[in-house]
Amino acid sequence: MSEGTEVKSSPFYRDRDDWADITPILPTPEENTIVRIDAGEAFVDAFSYLRAVLQKKEISERCFQLTNDCIQLNAANYTVWQYRRDLLKALGHDLKAELRFIGDIIMENPKNYQVWHHRRTLVEWIGNPGDELDFTAAVFDDEPKNYHGWQHRQWVVRHFHLVGQREIDYTTKLLLEDSYNNSAWNYRYFILQLWEKIDHKETLDIEINFCKQIAGKLTHNESVWNYLAGLLISGGLISRPDVIEWAEKLYSETENRAHYLVSFLLDIEMEKIEEGLDGGLIHVTRAKQFCKELEEIDPVRTNFWRYQQALAENKHEKQILHAQQHP
Amino acid sequence: MNANVLFRSFQEKFQLCIEERTTPTLASQIRVEDMCQDEAQKLGPKEDEKEWKMPFFDRDHHLAYTFADLSKCPTYLDASRPWLCYWSVHSLNLLNHTFSHDMKSKIVTFLKTCESPEGGYGGGPGQIPHLAPTYAAVLALATLRCEEALASINRETLANFLRSVHQTDGSYIMHTGGEVDMRGVYCALAVAKLTKILDQSMIENTPEWIISCQTYEGGFGGEPGTEAHGGYTFCAMGALTILGKAKLAEKDSLLKWLSNRQMRFEGGFCGRSNKLVDACYSFWQGAVFRLIDMELEKEEQPTLGLAFDTRALEEYLLICCQDPRGGFRDKPDRPRDLYHTCYGLSGLAVAQSYDESKQLILGGEAACLPPIDPVLNITAESETFASSYFERLLSR
Ligand SMILES: [Zn+2]
Numbered sequence: 001m002s003e004g005t006e007v008k009s010s011p012f013y014r015d016r017d018d019w020a021d022i023t024p025i026l027p028t029p030e031e032n033t034i035v036r037i038d039a040g041e042a043f044v045d046a047f048s049y050l051r052a053v054l055q056k057k058e059i060s061e062r063c064f065q066l067t068n069d070c071i072q073l074n075a076a077n078y079t080v081w082q083y084r085r086d087l088l089k090a091l092g093h094d095l096k097a098e099l100r101f102i103g104d105i106i107m108e109n110p111k112n113y114q115v116w117h118h119r120r121t122l123v124e125w126i127g128n129p130g131d132e133l134d135f136t137a138a139v140f141d142d143e144p145k146n147y148h149g150w151q152h153r154q155w156v157v158r159h160f161h162l163v164g165q166r167e168i169d170y171t172t173k174l175l176l177e178d179s180y181n182n183s184a185w186n187y188r189y190f191i192l193q194l195w196e197k198i199d200h201k202e203t204l205d206i207e208i209n210f211c212k213q214i215a216g217k218l219t220h221n222e223s224v225w226n227y228l229a230g231l232l233i234s235g236g237l238i239s240r241p242d243v244i245e246w247a248e249k250l251y252s253e254t255e256n257r258a259h260y261l262v263s264f265l266l267d268i269e270m271e272k273i274e275e276g277l278d279g280g281l282i283h284v285t286r287a288k289q290f291c292k293e294l295e296e297i298d299p300v301r302t303n304f305w306r307y308q309q310a311l312a313e314n315k316h317e318k319q320i321l322h323a324q325q326h327p
Numbered sequence: 328m329n330a331n332v333l334f335r336s337f338q339e340k341f342q343l344c345i346e347e348r349t350t351p352t353l354a355s356q357i358r359v360e361d362m363c364q365d366e367a368q369k370l371g372p373k374e375d376e377k378e379w380k381m382p383f384f385d386r387d388h389h390l391a392y393t394f395a396d397l398s399k400c401p402t403y404l405d406a407s408r409p410w411l412c413y414w415s416v417h418s419l420n421l422l423n424h425t426f427s428h429d430m431k432s433k434i435v436t437f438l439k440t441c442e443s444p445e446g447g448y449g450g451g452p453g454q455i456p457h458l459a460p461t462y463a464a465v466l467a468l469a470t471l472r473c474e475e476a477l478a479s480i481n482r483e484t485l486a487n488f489l490r491s492v493h494q495t496d497g498s499y500i501m502h503t504g505g506e507v508d509m510r511g512v513y514c515a516l517a518v519a520k521l522t523k524i525l526d527q528s529m530i531e532n533t534p535e536w537i538i539s540c541q542t543y544e545g546g547f548g549g550e551p552g553t554e555a556h557g558g559y560t561f562c563a564m565g566a567l568t569i570l571g572k573a574k575l576a577e578k579d580s581l582l583k584w585l586s587n588r589q590m591r592f593e594g595g596f597c598g599r600s601n602k603l604v605d606a607c608y609s610f611w612q613g614a615v616f617r618l619i620d621m622e623l624e625k626e627e628q629p630t631l632g633l634a635f636d637t638r639a640l641e642e643y644l645l646i647c648c649q650d651p652r653g654g655f656r657d658k659p660d661r662p663r664d665l666y667h668t669c670y671g672l673s674g675l676a677v678a679q680s681y682d683e684s685k686q687l688i689l690g691g692e693a694a695c696l697p698p699i700d701p702v703l704n705i706t707a708e709s710e711t712f713a714s715s716y717f718e719r720l721l722s723r
Contacts, residue, residue: 028440028452034434035398035411036398051452054453076404076405076407077405077406077450078406078457078502082455082502113501116506144351145602151553158552178351179350180352182599189542194552222587222600226544230542298591299335300594301586301587303631303632303634303636310629314629
């Protein structure tokens with residue numbers, strides 16, 4: 001190339017010949033009265049061209065390239081992502097390549113709604129689960145409680161019917177690493193529900209044992225208590241005398257009692273009151289004792305424990321009334 | 328003497344005790360407890376002093392910070408500009424700032440440029456309409472208490488937009504082609520309720536969809552099956568309250584989960600089980616107690632009364648979350664931002680609302696904030712103004 005004729009490479013769209021036919025839409029004074037974008041020229045330049053092609057609904061390769069730049073500048077702009085999906089479809093691009101692209105972006109911005117939605121849509125279009133389980137596992141290596149990641153994994157498993165022992169084993173692995181990972185507990189529950197095993201006696205036995213092992217050692221772990229109570233939602237806590245016996249034993253053997261343990265026993269008493277077991281009164285007394293203890297060991301929730309105490313009496317009165325009316 | 332004498336929070340006996348071996352969750356919990364304790368210790372007496380200092384609500388710096396941040400928008404929030412308006416305008420309103428006519432008209436002018444011809448608002452001019460900025464724009468306008476602001480909302484196209492994103496299963500997508508989650512339902516119903524355009528076509532199957540997101544823990548997730556989370560729980564209960572269907576939520580487990588979100592050492596709230604305290608949940612979780620109380624009142628049942636430890640929450644916010652230069656932060660090692668300033672102040676307003684005499688407010692009279700509407704999160708005064716404006720519009 002001779003001097004003077006070399007192609008100028010500019011970072012700005014406004015200097016590019018292949019964009020010369022587009023009139024950018026720059027921010028008007030009204031659009032900048034407040035919350036003015038605190039951005040450099042490259043940002044304003046790219047987005048003013050984006051606005052222009054969006055307005056004329058242009059479908060072209062150069063627009064697709066433009067969305068690349070805009071996403072680099074702000075990965076949270078949902079309009080750019082939506083436009084990019086429209087372009088992907090219309091231009092018939094390779095969706096697997098797009099999946100690799102979004103994978104990198106997610107790793108940089110793992111807490112962004114748009115990027116995860118983009119990924120979900122792509123996987124849905126591709127129509128098979130590919131390496132989505134591995135992908136989310138890689139995200140959890142960095143952040144085991146990433147909400148979007150778990151939401152994505154749930155969707156993949158539900159959409160492609162991947163429910164099974166492998167998913168349970170995955171949560172076991174994570175829970176052995178950190179039994180305080182509530183996201184893993186929730187996922188385990190989700191899998192059992194989807195698998196329709198949550199009410200099977202055999203499953204319940206295994207899961208209750210798993211909880212006992214963890215809660216027995218770590219009584220201050222709320223997640224495991226919530227999970228255990230969750231397992232027994234349909235039958236009620238009192239449907240499992242073995243669990244009650246275990247919790248009572250734990251109570252009598254522990255000195256520095258976690259409030260979760262006492263609260264679990266309180267819930268058992270509450271159920272007994274509701275069912276009118278042993279005339280109810282003995283359980284009201286015990287419930288009140290637990291509430292007093294809870295006020296002491298867990299004062300930040302004093303008001304809640306007092307409310308529970310009143311609730312115990314209320315439930316008892318209601319139960320007596322009910323029994324009188326339905327002898 | 329240590330902080331235990333003065334404060335309800337930061338009691339050594341409630342520091343985490345490690346029972347067996349540490350895990351990543353426990354390690355980060357211990358780190359946060361330590362940094363909160365350090366903040367409390369800063370109020371301790373210096374060399375020649377005897378007394379502990381009481382926490383101070385730094386109103387002037389909060390005003391200055393919030394006002395300054397209303398003028399500019401960082402690039403990563405380019406698709407959330409109406410949010411910046413709402414966070415800032417609502418914070419200023421809570422701080423009793425009086426908006427000049429010029430400022431009001433700047434805000435109205437800007438938000439009008441975000442309104443889409445299809446109805447609803449985008450995250451900025453030229454962006455497609457989205458439920459979250461729609462909610463933020465409408466609430467920012469309502470906060471201003473001026474007819475010009477409310478009149479700028481195109482209610483007809485807004486209703487069309489809301490119907491266009493409502494799904495047959497009752498959920499809402501955030502925008503055309505966008506994701507479904509609990510934020511959508513709440514944002515849609517909140518603006519529809521406020522502007523009085525709510526109709527049956529917008530709520531078909533919606534109560535059922537919301538309820539399907541209540542988890543075994545008692546809180547709500549963003550979609551059916553996902554983990555109970557403070558933000559989504561507020562959205563779910565806010566939406567159910569708007570629909571008059573809060574009765575459908577399983578109240579005992581919700582209340583238990585919610586109560587357990589208040590941290591025994593730090594005094595603030597966390598978003599999910601075994602997660603860390605964060606100032607923004609002061610509002611997301613705190614307001615839900617108010618919503619439950621509203622429902623109990625409706626059912627003529629005994630209310631919760633003082634539902635959580637409001638003093639401990641005030642301590643967390645005032646001692647651990649105020650940036651010395653103004654504004655609020657998630658926790659002591661995080662930078663301040665408008666989002667946490669807005670929800671820190673809103674949470675403080677919720678905590679203070681339990682003290683009708685305003686005699687026991689931490690930080691004294693100088694810290695006193697006006698009452699808020701716990702469903703919409705604008706001040707009660709702004710809510711009344713907007714409601715009566717749209718009421719008059721309907722009766723015309
Ligand atoms: Zn936060």
